[in-house]
Amino acid sequence: MAEASRMSHTALTLTLPPPFSQTPSRHFQSVPRRYPVRCSISSADTVKTAVTQKIPWGCEVDSLENAALLQKWLSDSGLPPQKMGIERVEVGERGLVALKNIRKGEKLLFVPPSLVICADSEWSCAEAGEVLKRNSVPDWPLLATYLISEASLMQSSRWSNYISALPRQPYSLLYWTRAELDKYLEASQIRERAIERINDVTGTYNDLRLRIFSKHPHLFPEEVFNMETFKWSFGILFSRLVRLPSMDGKVALVPWADMLNHNSEVESFLDYDKSSQGIVFTTDRMYQPGEQVFISYGKKSNGELLLSYGFIPREGTNPSDKVELLLSLKKSDKCYKEKSEAMRKYGLSTSQCFPLQITGWPLELMAYAYLVVSPPSIIMSKHFEEIAAVASNKTTSKKDIRYPELEEQALQFILDSVEASISKYNKFLQESGSMDLDVTSPKQLNRRVFLKQLAVDLCTSERRILFRTQYDTEEKIKRHKKRRTESSQNLRWLQKAVQMSFPDYKTSL
DSSP: OGGGOOOOTTOOOSSOOOOOOOOOOOOOOOOOOSOOOOOOOOGGGGGGOOOOSOOSSSBOTTOHHHHHHHHHHHHHTTOOOOSEEEEEOSSSSEEEEESSOBOTTOEEEEEOGGGOEETTOOOSSHHHHHHHHHTTOOHHHHHHHHHHHHHHTGGGSTTHHHHHTSBSSOSSGGGSOHHHHHHHSTTSTHHHHHHHHHHHHHHHHHHHHHHTGGGOTTTSOTTTSSHHHHHHHHHHHHHHOEEEGGGTTEEEEOTTGGGOEEOTTOOOOOEEETTTTEEEEEOSSOBOTTOBOEEOOOSOOHHHHHHHHSOOOOTTOOTTOOEEEEEEOOTTOTTHHHHHHHHHHTTOOSEEEEEEBTTBOOHHHHHHHHHHHOOSOHHHHTTHHHHHHHHTTOOSSOSOOOOHHHHHHHHHHHHHHHHHHHHHHHHHHHHHOOOOOOTTOGGGSOHHHHHHHHHHHHHHHHHHHHHHHHHHHHHHHHHHHHHHHHHHHHHHHHHHHHHHHOTTOOOOO
16 A cells, blocks of 8 residues: 655655746747547536546556566666565555665665656756746646656656556545545545645646646647646655755655655655765664565654555554644634634634644644633733734744633633544444455455545544543543632631631631
8 A cells, every 4th residue: 555655754745836937938849749648627626537547657556567677777777786676565565675684774775866856857858848947837846747748758768667667546635536535534634635735736737737838739738748647747746756855955756765665663764875875765673584674754644644645554553643623713702803813913714723643732722722712801812912823833932821710611622622523533434334454455445445444544543543632631621620629629628717716707709
């Protein structure tokens, strides 16, 4: 399942760059292409689009033949001898396995920069590359277009062996239809992020088509450069593009290195090594011959791993797992106007998501809860902006603010939100029934069953965090009530003692 997942912990954020501005361009001689890819896309309902025809390049995700040809080409092109080989593996469809004993702290790979695809890579169709660069196309859409351009040229492209080894259909939520997202991920906030990503990709393609492709149809024919091929190329980028800190943060595709699968407990990641002048990673453990070698794609939740890579780690194995909890300010709140204005000032919404982990929640979540439950008093209204600043993490003052008189009410508000979220997960999981399928070999499963199992695994892991948050919050409320009761009892005892010592002294609670 992790075959489509190849990102280091320094990977790009998920949001695509904003549309670029166009500058005038001249026409160039067209380059004939051999791979037409026709598809039918409705601009009015882009999120519902599905694959209408297979991409004519790439391979099945478990193809070892294409990967072996890739390794031979890389070796002939300057890749040093490797201590790892490509094999079918239990975690992922394909993966790199140790051929020899590998020590902890050993550097591996050494992929030279000449075998790395980045924004500076030379185009086989130089005219097309020049048009995009003169129009200041950002790296993401530039690389997406570059992949399609090179793929369409077949053996004429220098990267033909690499592209032939890429999955024909990356495991990505880009390939889920709107109906599938609504049906299987209704309980999870990752659904909204998936829809946003699909819309980003669609919008980026439409922008390119309007500003450049339509003006240079001889360089960018629609039968090659269309929504279907861009879905493929962006799927490849989301799952395989890495940022290399030692190369000034350059983003790149690193052939061979992107055959490494993810392990949530591994802390090795890809980077450029100046001493060897190659892309490497340093092992954080020993590997014996036959063992699969892993890197980390970063401290990502199960939802984020599903979003970009199409797989979910086994339950309880991902220490970075989290779930997004939605908190909302009701319009019926007596201070709705004042609170919402304070929220907007600091970039917050009246419906805001915060991450929950097994280990707890961020200070920003508690601050947001304080703001929502604050009463309509003159004293508290003066603190609305202060609380909103803390909730947005846009303050240089003390972040761990406390309002003891509001704490129990804020905790109850959080608990109510958690239980409302749990009810959505319960509904989906109850309707899904009991499933225990092996999703490491999706080709053996019906697509509907496969997607359903992924959704069940995600919802189970996210609900687990919500259950823990529910328990912890209930305990905090109990302790707060106990302290309040004890304080009240102590006050009554003190009052009684005063009355006994001074019968003529009147007291009142």
